Amino acid sequence: MRRRSKTSIAPALWIPAGLALGLLVLPLAGLIIRAPWAQLPELLSRPTVLQALALSVGTAGLTTVLSLLLGVPLAFVLASSVDWPAVPRRLMRALVTVPLVLPPVVGGVALLLLLGRRGLIGQPLDDWFGITIPFTTAAVVIAQTFVAMPFLVLSVEGALRASDRRFEIAAGTLGASRFTIFRRVTLPLIAPGIGAGALLCFTRALGEFGATITFAGSFPGVTQTLPIATYLELQRDPNAAIALSLVLIVVSIVVLVSLRDRWTAGLRS
Amino acid sequence: MKKVIAIAALTALALSGCAATPEPAPAPSASEDTLSGSITVFAAASLTESFDQLKTEFVKAHPNVTITFNFGGSSALAEQIVQGAPVDVFAAASPATMATVVDASLASDPTDFVSNTLELAVPTDNPAGVQALADLENPDLTVAFCAAEVPCGAATVKVLDATGLTITPDTYEQDVKAVLTKVELGEVDAGLVYKTDVLAADGTVLGIEFPEASEAVNLYPIATLTDSQNAEAADAFVAWVLSPEGQELLQTWGFGAP
Amino acid sequence: MTRLVADVRVARGSFDLDVAFSLAEGRTLAIVGPNGAGKSSVVGALAGYVEVREGRILVGDRVLTDTAAGVDLPMNKRRVGVVFQDHLLFPHLTVLQNVAFGPRSIGREDATAHAAAWLDRLGIASLAAQRPRQLSGGQAQRVALARTLAAEPSVLVLDEPFASLDVEVRADVRAEVALHLGGFAGHTILVSHDIDDVAALADEVLVVESGRVSQRGTLAEIEATPATAYVRRLLSGRGEA
Numbered sequence: 001m002r003r004r005s006k007t008s009i010a011p012a013l014w015i016p017a018g019l020a021l022g023l024l025v026l027p028l029a030g031l032i033i034r035a036p037w038a039q040l041p042e043l044l045s046r047p048t049v050l051q052a053l054a055l056s057v058g059t060a061g062l063t064t065v066l067s068l069l070l071g072v073p074l075a076f077v078l079a080s081s082v083d084w085p086a087v088p089r090r091l092m093r094a095l096v097t098v099p100l101v102l103p104p105v106v107g108g109v110a111l112l113l114l115l116g117r118r119g120l121i122g123q124p125l126d127d128w129f130g131i132t133i134p135f136t137t138a139a140v141v142i143a144q145t146f147v148a149m150p151f152l153v154l155s156v157e158g159a160l161r162a163s164d165r166r167f168e169i170a171a172g173t174l175g176a177s178r179f180t181i182f183r184r185v186t187l188p189l190i191a192p193g194i195g196a197g198a199l200l201c202f203t204r205a206l207g208e209f210g211a212t213i214t215f216a217g218s219f220p221g222v223t224q225t226l227p228i229a230t231y232l233e234l235q236r237d238p239n240a241a242i243a244l245s246l247v248l249i250v251v252s253i254v255v256l257v258s259l260r261d262r263w264t265a266g267l268r269s
Numbered sequence: 270m271k272k273v274i275a276i277a278a279l280t281a282l283a284l285s286g287c288a289a290t291p292e293p294a295p296a297p298s299a300s301e302d303t304l305s306g307s308i309t310v311f312a313a314a315s316l317t318e319s320f321d322q323l324k325t326e327f328v329k330a331h332p333n334v335t336i337t338f339n340f341g342g343s344s345a346l347a348e349q350i351v352q353g354a355p356v357d358v359f360a361a362a363s364p365a366t367m368a369t370v371v372d373a374s375l376a377s378d379p380t381d382f383v384s385n386t387l388e389l390a391v392p393t394d395n396p397a398g399v400q401a402l403a404d405l406e407n408p409d410l411t412v413a414f415c416a417a418e419v420p421c422g423a424a425t426v427k428v429l430d431a432t433g434l435t436i437t438p439d440t441y442e443q444d445v446k447a448v449l450t451k452v453e454l455g456e457v458d459a460g461l462v463y464k465t466d467v468l469a470a471d472g473t474v475l476g477i478e479f480p481e482a483s484e485a486v487n488l489y490p491i492a493t494l495t496d497s498q499n500a501e502a503a504d505a506f507v508a509w510v511l512s513p514e515g516q517e518l519l520q521t522w523g524f525g526a527p
Numbered sequence: 528m529t530r531l532v533a534d535v536r537v538a539r540g541s542f543d544l545d546v547a548f549s550l551a552e553g554r555t556l557a558i559v560g561p562n563g564a565g566k567s568s569v570v571g572a573l574a575g576y577v578e579v580r581e582g583r584i585l586v587g588d589r590v591l592t593d594t595a596a597g598v599d600l601p602m603n604k605r606r607v608g609v610v611f612q613d614h615l616l617f618p619h620l621t622v623l624q625n626v627a628f629g630p631r632s633i634g635r636e637d638a639t640a641h642a643a644a645w646l647d648r649l650g651i652a653s654l655a656a657q658r659p660r661q662l663s664g665g666q667a668q669r670v671a672l673a674r675t676l677a678a679e680p681s682v683l684v685l686d687e688p689f690a691s692l693d694v695e696v697r698a699d700v701r702a703e704v705a706l707h708l709g710g711f712a713g714h715t716i717l718v719s720h721d722i723d724d725v726a727a728l729a730d731e732v733l734v735v736e737s738g739r740v741s742q743r744g745t746l747a748e749i750e751a752t753p754a755t756a757y758v759r760r761l762l763s764g765r766g767e768a
Contacts, residue, residue: 132411164615167615169574169602172575172603173574173576173678174603174608174674175603175629176632177603178601178603184632191619216440217439217440217441218440219438219439232416232443233418234345235344235419236418
């Protein structure tokens with residue numbers, strides 16, 4: 001006979017929890033049930049589909065790398081801001097969080113006004129170096145980084161704040177230089193936070209639509225990522241759109257599953 | 270006392286004279302204000318400014334009717350209608366997109382109410398010195414087209430086929446207003462939009478007509494949806510669009526006769 | 528003969544710390560005092576992670592801190608090793624990797640062998656492949672001692688090293704530490720509020736109360752003439768732990 005533990009949850013919680021689960025799972029189930037399974041091989045082997053998939057995965061990967069290189073240092077700065085006075089501290093935090101609350105299209109417009117051909121920085125770039133950014137794959141990466149990097153920054157910052165800084169002191173007394181401490185103590189201790197942040201960043205970048213289409217435009221093979229291709233297909237051939245949606249879901253699930261539990265544990269910190 | 274009445278009478282006369290502000294067409298007769306309720310109209314993006322004005326005039330005659338618009342790429346709108354969006358009137362930028370809705374038995378008897386032709390749009394300072402459609406063949410130019418899935422994109426494809434030009438744009442946008450925006454912002458050297466969009470842009474872009482545009486004239490159909498909850502008001506709006514006054518208004522915006 | 532000389536003023540929240548002491552090499556000085564007296568600040572000042580407002584710390588003719596001359600060696604150059612109360616073993620490394628951490632950080636090529644030798648010396652070679660979370664309190668403190676000694680510091684500081692241990696374990700670990708301190712050639716500072724620790728390990732005692740030194744001497748001297756009420760209370764707790 002199984003003993004019910006005294007700390008198990010109240011059965012009544014299952015009602016709203018069940019509804020929540022349903023809301024999250026049933027739309028996916030609907031997609032899978034209505035998918036045109038027979039035509040799937042043909043639909044998915046079209047060159048435009050493979051192109052869009054390769055572009056999406058490639059740009060999302062680049063975005064994650066860029067976000068790691070720039071975002072981890074920013075997380076350190078943000079974590080150290082607890083010692084700052086209130087106004088600069090809150091301002092810094094607000095600035096990092098803004099892309100999270102901004103509608104992506106607004107982000108795209110902002111990027112255009114900054115980096116577009118007539119933009120604040122874009123115009124000098126064009127006039128002096130002949131470099132234009134919109135409508136290039138680089139623009140896709142920039143748009144994705146704008147919306148996805150904050151996820152990584154906040155995840156790493158959370159891990160930093162939760163980690164015990166006394167380990168770094170102990171390492172110092174053992175003779176480790178600041179760089180050695182960073183490399184052999186600080187980084188490994190926040191690795192789960194970095195992993196979780198990179199995961200969030202990648203999947204967010206993969207699904208990015210509004211900022212990309214506004215700033216980078218849409219051209220097959222160059223800027224037409226999978227979400228954009230799906231949206232356009234929906235208007236012409238809904239079956240193809242469903243097929244593309246399945247691809248996006250599968251890629252996301254593969255990414256999630258291939259990362260271990262201890263990395264998603266970092267999402268909780 | 271007599272003086273006060275005289276002044277009041279003169280003032281009233283003067284005011285009634287001022288009330289006659291120039292209007293493009295007289296509104297439908299105000300005796301039809303038995304209509305009430307609200308209607309939702311899905312309309313192609315290119316109809317934005319003209320339909321806003323049509324609405325203003327319609328509501329003057331039918332003050333108890335509220336009209337809500339949803340402008341966008343016709344194909345996206347058609348898809349939303351097929352998926353069950355509650356709509357009363359659909360005005361599409363091509364018979365093909367209207368057919369999507371008709372085939373789903375959600376509308377019947379669409380009527381063509383205007384036509385539209387393409388026009389080249391360039392930023393006001395024309396940085397690339399574009400003069401004709403063939404200039405766009407130059408790969409150094411940054412060009413924006415509508416995606417082929419939307420009516421203006423379909424027209425673009427027809428025009429290119431007819432002229433035999435090979436133009437590779439730098440981006441395929443999902444509706445014609447997005448192309449226009451890119452031109453307005455100076456992000457592209459040229460874009461293909463409708464004549465009506467150039468007019469509506471009111472000087473923020475430069476329009477260049479090209480003869481080959483007549484190869485692809487888009488007919489715009491309009492229809493009341495069969496599931497409309499306010500068919501009376503919906504039909505009245507459609508009738509207003511098709512009326513001589515409505516047509517005159519549309520043509521001031523650059524549309525052609527159907 | 529290298530003496531450890533410390534003469535420091537450290538700013539703290541409630542009151543400033545103002546202590547001065549010196550210690551010959553090979554000797555162990557116990558710093559005792561009530562909680563909040565400032566003992567941990569002394570540890571921090573010696574090790575270099577607490578800022579000294581004014582003063583000097585020298586080991587022989589090696590200057591670790593000299594505010595007047597603007598000298599303040601960073602932590603990793605001071606060769607002051609600390610065994611912390613919570614051991615602070617790196618959770619992501621094995622016991623062997625923890626002990627080898629110090630030697631590796633200064634670039635020793637035989638770091639791992641050196642670490643293994645230290646584990647042997649402390650009789651905990653069997654723990655080499657375990658992770659800190661798998662260790663008992665007593666085992667962890669032994670590993671912490673091995674880790675600190677393997678880095679070959681010139682000053683060894685034990686900051687309340689047995690406070691987190693169970694009563695039964697405390698005496699055993701204390702005895703082992705006494706053994707190894709006997710062989711340690713440098714200066715040893717023991718911070719504690721437990722008189723039994725002092726009796727087992729220290730040659731001399733420094734009593735710190737409210738940031739000031741209230742008494743200095745050998746245990747016998749302090750027992751003979753306790754200078755304050757706290758010292759009397761401290762001595763009376765002998766044998767109870």
